Amino acid sequence: GAVVSQHPSWVICKSGTSVKIECRSLDFQATTMFWYRQFPKQSLMLMATSNEGSKATYEQGVEKDKFLINHASLTLSTLTVTSAHPEDSSFYICSAHTDTQYFGPGTRLTVL
Amino acid sequence: KQEVTQIPAALSVPEGENLVLNCSFTDSAIYNLQWFRQDPGKGLTSLLLIQSSQREQTSGRLNASLDKSSGRSTLYIAASQPGDSATYLCAVGADSSYKLIFGSGTRLLVRP
Numbered sequence: 001g002a003v004v005s006q007h008p009s010w011v012i013c014k015s016g017t018s019v020k021i022e023c024r025s026l027d028f029q030a031t032t033m034f035w036y037r038q039f040p041k042q043s044l045m046l047m048a049t050s051n052e053g054s055k056a057t058y059e060q061g062v063e064k065d066k067f068l069i070n071h072a073s074l075t076l077s078t079l080t081v082t083s084a085h086p087e088d089s090s091f092y093i094c095s096a097h098t099d100t101q102y103f104g105p106g107t108r109l110t111v112l
Numbered sequence: 113k114q115e116v117t118q119i120p121a122a123l124s125v126p127e128g129e130n131l132v133l134n135c136s137f138t139d140s141a142i143y144n145l146q147w148f149r150q151d152p153g154k155g156l157t158s159l160l161l162i163q164s165s166q167r168e169q170t171s172g173r174l175n176a177s178l179d180k181s182s183g184r185s186t187l188y189i190a191a192s193q194p195g196d197s198a199t200y201l202c203a204v205g206a207d208s209s210y211k212l213i214f215g216s217g218t219r220l221l222v223r224p
């Protein structure tokens with residue numbers, strides 16, 4: 001099946017710094033990618049829909065200036081958490097759509 | 113607003129048992145429904161995808177049913193094995209945008 005990768009798999013950063021997470025579709029092109037956030041023992045919450053060549057569409061309650069999404073090519077979307085704070089610590093998962101949605105392995109972000 | 117609920121939240125069974133996981137959704141106008149498996153700290157693995165026009169899908173020991181009118185889906189696991197231990201997530205595709213709305217998951221433990 002199709003493969004989606006994420007980099008890094010985990011990151012620890014200091015409060016106030018920015019962190020970039022990459023999501024790549026390795027063997028297919030995806031015009032649409034999605035970013036989810038998952039807090040411990042909770043389900044996945046959709047943050048935004050990333051469309052190649054256009055602005056991302058954010059879900060209600062998600063700060064677009066804090067979570068910057070760029071979908072520069074059909075195989076790459078990036079999520080940048082700007083001025084990260086401890087409450088941003090979470091598991092971030094991306095997915096890419098082709099015939100169905102394929103999910104990346106996730107990125108564990110810890111903000112100290 | 114679509115809401116997805118999964119019952120039970122946690123389940124522990126001895127190896128070999130057949131079991132049923134439940135998923136309910138509030139808006140019956142869905143595009144599709146998907147069951148995923150998530151291992152601790154990992155991404156999601158798609159198990160079964162049921163289109164809105166379908167009533168069930170089967171893959172190996174797994175069978176998923178869909179009853180749109182009642183807003184319910186079940187995942188049946190036959191002859192459970194310790195390797196089936198994971199969190200099982202139900203997700204509803206609300207429309208053709210491919211966005212998924214996830215339930216809170218059922219944490220399954222199959223005891224040897």
